[in-house]
Amino acid sequence: LAAAMNVKLDIFLDQLLELGFDGVGKDNILTGETAALVAQEYGFEPTVDTGDDEDLKPRPPPEDPSSLPPRPPVVTIMGHVDHGKTTLLDWLRKSSIVAKEHGGITQHIGAFSVKMSTGKQITFLDTPGHAAFLSMRQRGANVTDLVVLVVAADDSVKPQTLEALKHARAAKVPIIVAINKIDKESANIERCKSDLAAHGVEIEDYGGDVQVVCVSGKTGLGMDDFEENILLLSDMLDIRAEPDGMAEGWVLESSIKPMGRVATVLVKRGTLRPGDYIVAGIVHAKIRSLRNEAGVEIDKATPGTAVEILGWKDDDPPAAGDQVLQAPDEGRAKAAAHYRIEQKEREEVIGQMSQAEQERREHDRLRAIAKKAELEAGPKGGRGYKVSGKGRAEYSAVAEDGVEEEDGTKIVNYLVRGDVHGSVEAVCGSIMELGSNEVRPRILQSGTGQITESDVEHAQISRASIINFNNPISGQIKRMANDAGVTIMDHNVIYHLAEEVREKLSELLAPII
Numbered sequence: 001l002a003a004a005m006n007v008k009l010d011i012f013l014d015q016l017l018e019l020g021f022d023g024v025g026k027d028n029i030l031t032g033e034t035a036a037l038v039a040q041e042y043g044f045e046p047t048v049d050t051g052d053d054e055d056l057k058p059r060p061p062p063e064d065p066s067s068l069p070p071r072p073p074v075v076t077i078m079g080h081v082d083h084g085k086t087t088l089l090d091w092l093r094k095s096s097i098v099a100k101e102h103g104g105i106t107q108h109i110g111a112f113s114v115k116m117s118t119g120k121q122i123t124f125l126d127t128p129g130h131a132a133f134l135s136m137r138q139r140g141a142n143v144t145d146l147v148v149l150v151v152a153a154d155d156s157v158k159p160q161t162l163e164a165l166k167h168a169r170a171a172k173v174p175i176i177v178a179i180n181k182i183d184k185e186s187a188n189i190e191r192c193k194s195d196l197a198a199h200g201v202e203i204e205d206y207g208g209d210v211q212v213v214c215v216s217g218k219t220g221l222g223m224d225d226f227e228e229n230i231l232l233l234s235d236m237l238d239i240r241a242e243p244d245g246m247a248e249g250w251v252l253e254s255s256i257k258p259m260g261r262v263a264t265v266l267v268k269r270g271t272l273r274p275g276d277y278i279v280a281g282i283v284h285a286k287i288r289s290l291r292n293e294a295g296v297e298i299d300k301a302t303p304g305t306a307v308e309i310l311g312w313k314d315d316d317p318p319a320a321g322d323q324v325l326q327a328p329d330e331g332r333a334k335a336a337a338h339y340r341i342e343q344k345e346r347e348e349v350i351g352q353m354s355q356a357e358q359e360r361r362e363h364d365r366l367r368a369i370a371k372k373a374e375l376e377a378g379p380k381g382g383r384g385y386k387v388s389g390k391g392r393a394e395y396s397a398v399a400e401d402g403v404e405e406e407d408g409t410k411i412v413n414y415l416v417r418g419d420v421h422g423s424v425e426a427v428c429g430s431i432m433e434l435g436s437n438e439v440r441p442r443i444l445q446s447g448t449g450q451i452t453e454s455d456v457e458h459a460q461i462s463r464a465s466i467i468n469f470n471n472p473i474s475g476q477i478k479r480m481a482n483d484a485g486v487t488i489m490d491h492n493v494i495y496h497l498a499e500e501v502r503e504k505l506s507e508l509l510a511p512i513i
């Protein structure tokens with residue numbers, strides 16, 4: 001810390017003493033929070049590193065998109081069940097030049113491209129139930145540039161029509177209405193239009209700007225017009241994207257196929273090629289191959305197109321709705337995936353905790369800071385060195401033997417480290433089953449990977465023991481724990497581990513007289 005602040009060590013130690021840190025030598029270890037408080041005393045504005053840098057972030061949007069090349073529009077077809085979504089998609093798929101070029105054997109990959117006679121291309125999303133569309137919407141991302149709202153001419157507006165309308169509006173995506181099944185005798189186009197207008201859709205015929213096309217997915221009537229309209233609207237929307245730089249996209253679908261784990265990715269920016277490293281949600285890939293909807297291997301996927309990607313490194317493929325980001329190298333891809341796994345575990349643990357447990361953890365954290373400051377500042381406290389009284393006021397100090405009391409129950413604190421997520425969960429589960437009204441264990445923190453220095457610090461401050469499951473422990477960590485008086489319980493059999501915890505708990509039970 002002295003070096004970082006450019007202060008000579010002996011001067012720094014003297015100044016620490018002045019600040020009220022009694023008996024601090026050059027080997028003392030400060031927590032991130034304490035170090036930050038000290039640095040503030042020196043006039044710095046420190047930020048505590050939470051490891052967030054490990055994650056990959058999307059690039060900022062381009063400053064002047066108008067100079068970028070256009071990309072194909074991405075279109076989602078929505079509407080009430082049986083109004084003809086699948087039929088329309090099938091018709092479009094068959095009209096696709098891509099499909100024709102490859103004998104028409106198209107595969108379902110969640111999206112397909114239609115190449116128009118003009119050479120322009122439209123990408124249609126074809127994901128059942130629009131699961132990906134909705135989950136991406138929840139994250140505030142629009143994968144679709146426009147929505148086609150299908151209304152059957154013989155059935156008019158129905159509940160799911162309105163539902164689709166609601167989603168399109170929430171996503172602020174323009175819509176084109178396709179009145180389908182106009183070949184049917186019972187078709188009533190005018191009724192559809194007036195029903196739509198009654199639900200606030202500002203259609204052209206009523207003076208609005210929402211285009212309406214009348215089609216038959218069965219006979220192909222009006223389909224050329226339909227495709228034309230989509231292209232016209234996308235020209236107006238002026239959809240552009242940079243074809244270079246680190247690629248970004250979204251997972252539309254994923255599955256396990258005979259050739260391995262696959263995921264269809266819609267590329268939004270940049271270009272993906274075999275050999276590229278990508279991260280999607282908590283998994284990563286070195287792209288082994290890219291395939292289009294005709295099952296043909298392609299050498300690149302440009303913005304506005306969807307490709308099936310092989311080469312996922314982890315046990316599971318990514319999930320529909322996950323954002324895909326290209327990483328510069330394998331190290332960054334792995335680090336980002338690892339960071340996200342830890343993040344997710346933290347969120348899961350917090351999600352499973354009751355409100356009371358969450359508050360208790362926050363208090364624990366505050367108390368840990370207060371306690372550490374108290375230890376470092378000595379009994380008299382120090383000049384200008386303050387910690388908010390909240391943690392201290394609300395929390396009784398930890399007793400010397402490391403056992404706290406809460407509402408008459410003795411609490412024993414643990415930090416848990418395991419090799420994989422599953423084992424961490426199993427360890428936490430089996431420990432939390434133990435205990436009684438008189439004494440119970442509490443897990444302050446759990447995670448995968450080896451014990452870190454900050455785990456030892458955390459354990460020292462909160463008088464916790466560290467449980468290590470199926471991980472190697474470095475000599476340095478062992479020494480550090482030993483010096484800090486922190487117990488590491490090292491096990492690879494859950495039963496033995498639970499036994500040791502149980503023994504510790506029973507030692508604390510009041511003797512039966």
Ligand code: GDP
Pocket residue numbers: 079080081082083084085086087088180181182183184215216217218219
């Ligand atoms: P989805 O549930 O919206 O995907 O609807 P489908 O595409 O499965 O169509 C439902 C039914 O309507 C099927 O029996 C189709 O053959 C029929 N259908 C779809 N489009 C048309 C059309 O333009 N004209 C006629 N007559 N029938 C159609």
